[in-house]
Amino acid sequence: MSLTLDDVRRIARLARLDVSAAEVDTTRDQLNGILSFIEQLQSVDTTGIEPMAHAVDVVQRLRPDVATEPDRREAFQAIAPETEAGLYLVPKVIE
Amino acid sequence: MSWEAVIGLETHAQLRTQSKIFSGAATAFGAEPNRQACAVDIALPGVLPVLNREAVACAIKFGLAVGAAIAPRSIFARKNYFYPDLPKGYQISQFELPVVSGGGLTIRVGEQEKFVHLTRAHLEEDAGKSLHEDFHGKTGIDLNRAGTPLLEIVTEPDMCSSAEAVAYAKALHSLVTWIGICDGNMQEGSFRCDANVSVRRVGAPLGTRREIKNLNSFRFLQAAIDYEIQWQINEIEEGRKIQQATVLWNPDSGETRAMRSKEDAHDYRYFPDPDLLPLEIAPAWIDEVKASLPELPQAMKARLASDHGLSPYDAATLTATRATANYFEDCVAAAGRENAKTCANWVMGELSARLNREDLDFVAVPLAPTLLAGIVRRIADNTLSNKLAREVFDALWAGEGKDADAVIEARGLKQISDSGAIEALIDAVLAANPKSVEEFRAGKDKAFNALVGQVMKAAGGKANPRQVNDLLRRKLAG
Incomplete structure (x- = not known):
């Protein structure tokens, strides 16, 4: 599998990455390089082996259902670009 | 040839936990904006999610209650999209291997019973709230709700009318509140439905569906589906094709309208969340939850x-x-x-x-x-x-x-059931109303009711009505 320039532009847009026209070619080549490594991995026969969902073969630790986090709104909002009436303000999103 | 509708529902039930699904922030409703949004919920760099045991227990409870399979091993996935009410840039949900699959609910519409099959139910986090008014051209974001645990319950497209959809939604609402995993408060958004609706000629292959989002009352669910079915039939009969779309119900105009959807909006690029390990549910845990079910x-x-x-x-x-x-x-x-x-x-x-x-x-x-x-x-x-x-x-x-x-x-409300006392009342009434007695004997049944009325009146409404009837008939006969 290899990516076209359009694929690269689309992926960049979905990830909100600003890949400039000058960078598109290099990015495509690098991504295709990664994909070719994956192709090599896929040539290994994995019949009958259950796929892993995580690189580490352990299971999820669970947390007791207790509210432990204090209210730190003032500290968090001190580093936000803009706030008002306790809300974070962002450029208008219309749906 | 007539039309039939095909309907499937996706319901988000907010789980009744004290803390969020992946953080220790509180979930209480109605707090001041962002007072219950911790570093994990607002997605500060470097934070990691830790799964809430109780949210998983709620999912197990639900699965058992609908006769579904509980996955011994399930995984969490990232559903990627950019919207400010979800500051991580993705929602943690489940895609492959949900915690609950299969099962179903019996619904009743009129005299008909029907079994609605469930496809799956999976755990996920809720997003925050966007407020579009009053911020001089900006949008205000409240992340208190971000990270609240949800169980998304998905049916097969088994329903064929708004009445069936509402019967299912009510049965589901009753069940999740019954087993105590959701408070069911629809005004506060604890239980909300999305309806997938398509129409087809009877027996034809499935039509293209449109999804009505965020219906938070049974009345809206009914009205929105009825409108949507008729709208789709009209479109097709007028020679147009249905485009797959997400629509919103406007209760004021009584219409559905398509959301302005950006290109790629549905390209979520799910992948297993590397921050979370597989969730294992041992049979002993399932047995423990089973024992706690009402x-x-x-x-x-x-x-x-x-x-x-x-x-x-x-x-x-x-x-x-x-x-x-x-x-x-x-x-x-x-x-x-x-x-x-x-x-x-x-x-x-x-x-x-x-x-x-x-x-x-x-x-x-x-x-x-x-x-x-x-x-x-x-x-x-x-x-x-x-x-x-x-x-x-x-x-x-x-x-x-x-x-x-x-x-x-x-x-002094005691009913008079003493037959001696009632007889005395009857005797007095009969003596005072010879005309009614004569009429009754002449075959006028109405006169009997008039006499009963007189006795009840004399008793101040407290005489046992059946005894009055019996005794009066006996007296008149004798």
Whole structure:
């Protein structure tokens, strides 16, 4: 599998990455390089082996259902670009 | 050729936990904006999610209640999209390997029963809230709701009318509140439905569907689906094709309208979340949850019908919510099993009507079940007629008297069931109304009712009506 320039532009847009026209070619080549490594991995026969969902073969630790986090709104909002009436303000999103 | 609709529902039930699904922030409703949004919820760099055990227990409970399979191993995935109410840039959800799969619910529309199959139910986090007004051209973001645990419950496209969809939504609402995993508060958004609707000629392959988002009342669900079905039929009959779309219901205009959807909006690029390890649920945990489950509505319905000889309709009404069922059972326990039918009549009749009128529900009934049972017992032993019982009910509702007997005593409401006393009243009435007696003997049945009325009047409404009838007939015959 290899990516076209359009694929690269689309992926960049979905990830909100600003890949400039000058960078598109290099990015495509690098991504295709990664994909070719994956192709090599896929040539290994994995019949009958259950796929892993995580690189580490352990299971999820669970947390007791207790509210432990204090209210730190003032500290968090001190580093936000803009706030008002306790809300974070962002450029208008219309749906 | 006629049309048929094909409907599937996706319901988001907010789980009743103290803390969020992946963080230790509180989930209480109504807090000031962003006071319950911690570093994980606002997605500060470097934070990691840790799964809430109780959210998983709720999912297991649900799975058991609908006869579904609980996955021994399930995984969490990132659903990627950019929107400021979800500052991570993705929602943690489940994609492959959800925690619950299969199962279903029995619904009833009129006399028809139907089994609605569930595809799956998976755990995920809720997003925050965007406020679009009043911020000088900007959007305000409140992340208190971000990270609240949700169970998304997805049906197969098994329903074919808005009535079936509403019956399913009500049955599901009753079940999730019954087993205590969701508070069911639709105004606060704890239970909201998305409806996938398509139409086709009867027997034809499936049509293209449109998804109506965020229906937070049964009434809207019904109206939106009805509108959407008719809209799609009109489009096709006028030669247009249905485009797959996400639409919103506008309750003011009574129409659905397509959301302005950006290209790629549905390209979520799911992948397993590397921050979370696979979730393993051991059989012992499932057994433990199973042991904690209350009797389920279907089972209780069957038991009430067989134990007390109630009709399927009565049994279904009494098990509409767990609070109703508990009230009824407490009432029967105090009134005696032989009076179960009278208890049922009062719970479904006078009591329900009163709760409705005062905008209350069975969770907070001002009248304790033992007090209603006291009234029922006095109806059973003929102390009270139904009319007098209603008077006692009103008095107890208003907080007058400590129980039915105290009200009967204080108001002198005791029904006259002493046949000697009733006969004396009848004799006096017959003597005073010779004309009615003559008319009755001449074959006018109406005259009998007039005489009954006179006796009841003389008794101040307190004579046992059946005894008055019997004794009067006997006297007139003799």
